[in-house]
Amino acid sequence: MESQEFTSSFPSSGFLSPDLRDVLLDGVDPQIFQILDQSQGYESVYPKVEDALQNEENTMPLTENFHFPSDVSPQFHPLKASKLLSNEEYEGPYDFDVFIVPNPKSKNPWVYSPFLNKVFMDMNQAFPVEFRVRKRPETPLYVRITPQYAQQQSANEPVCRCINHEHYADPTNKEIPEHVRQHVIRSQNPHAQYLGNSNENERLSIILPLDKPQVGNETTTELFLFVCKSTCSSPGMNRRAVEVIFTLEDHQSQIVGRKCIKVRICSCPKRDKEKEEKEQMNGTGPPKGKKRKVEHPIQSGKVLPMGEDTNMYTIKLNLTGKQNVLKVLDRAEELYLANAYKLRGSPEEDLMRRNVAEIQAEKRRLM
Known part of the structure; x- marks a missing residue:
């Protein structure tokens, strides 16, 4: 009406x-x-x-x-750090998903590795995250963004900034409210709410209203930035692995979806990404954080069958410009690395790794 x-x-x-x-x-x-x-x-x-x-x-x-x-107003409260957050992915009743573009450009301040499910980014540089909800209800939905240490021994500590970067005189804190300075993650959404106080052993999180996508789009894009580095000393991250948990919540703060992405804030994102991928493929990488299940059982989404098509295809393309060819090969390498990781332990994994080796050889030849 x-x-x-x-x-x-x-x-x-x-x-x-x-x-x-x-x-x-x-x-x-x-x-x-x-x-x-x-x-x-x-x-x-x-x-x-x-x-x-x-x-x-x-x-x-x-x-x-x-x-x-x-x-019926939104009711959101800080989370106690003593309660571990689940990082089990859960699409929920609204088919919730989170996307980050791989972005393989060498001079870009952020880059995503599908193989590691990890974002590598420079400090204080915005990077986009896309949210998708296919079955949106009539009531509002919100996204909570919460950083958490990946390793079990540190998971009950709030992820906060180091003393130097949290200081009011730091350039990143100009005109920033005091209660926001503790937060490692910031949002460029003007409606963002910053919850938690590390001095009271509360997790630091951000609540955003999940807007509907623009006409013709399936996803809603939000920009975030990290204002402390992974190598900053305690009480900062101090080289500890960090993951960001995105939870889809209704107006009563009930979780109806969850996704998790690892992050590393560094000065050379592309270099660190390639190094960690190589270490992981060779089995020399750092130990992974364990998946923490929720206290109450949830109905997980269906897993699509993988590796059904193992046929080899040969294609011939006429592409203009060496840089464009390298970009195509970069994207293909990302996809096959991700597939090799998902198919680890199966015969199809070897096929994917051979594809990766061929792509890398072709890249070296062109360079």
Whole structure:
């Protein structure tokens, strides 16, 4: 139903009377008034309608400033660091997913490795994260972003900044509120809420409203940045592995989806990415953090069958420009590395690694 617009001037007379309400809001869903009648008065639920209409030059829909009563308003609270967060991925009832573009450019301040499911980025540089919800409900959805140490021995400590970077005189803290300075992650969304206090042993997290995608898009993009490095001394990350847990939550802070991505904040993202991928392929990489299951069982999404098509295909393409050819090979290498990791321990893994070796040989030849 379209909102009706009115331009009028009313004296200040307290709450909107039922008679006047019926005249102005004829046709509005009566359930709104049932909610109001159960509350402690109209003024406690939303601003006076008379005040919204006092300015004769202001023409606006009457429903513009309506707010939900407190019992259905978003309720989010800091998480205690002593309670370990699950990092088991869970698509949930709304088919929640998180995407990061590999971005293999050498001079880019961030790069993603599908093989490691890890983002490598420079400090204080924005990187995009795409969120997808295929079955969106009528009620609002929110995303909570929480960093957590990947190793079990450190997982019950809040991930916070080092003393130097948290200091008010640090350039990254210019015009930043004091309660935000502790946070390792920042969002460029103006509606972001920063929760938690490391001094009270609370996890530091960010809450964002998950907007609907723009027309023609399936995902919503948000920009984040890290304002401390992985090598910063305690109470900073101090070379400890960190993962970021994205939880999809409803207005009652119930988790209805979860994704997890590892991160490393460093000065040379592409170099560190290639080094860790090589170490992982050779079996010399650092030990991985264990998956922590949720306290209550959840119904996981279906796993698609992999490795069914093992046929070899030969294609011939005429591509213009050596740099374009290298980009195509970079993308192919990323895909096969990711497949080799997912198929580890199976016969198909060897096929994927042979493909990777051939692609790398072709890249060396072109360089």
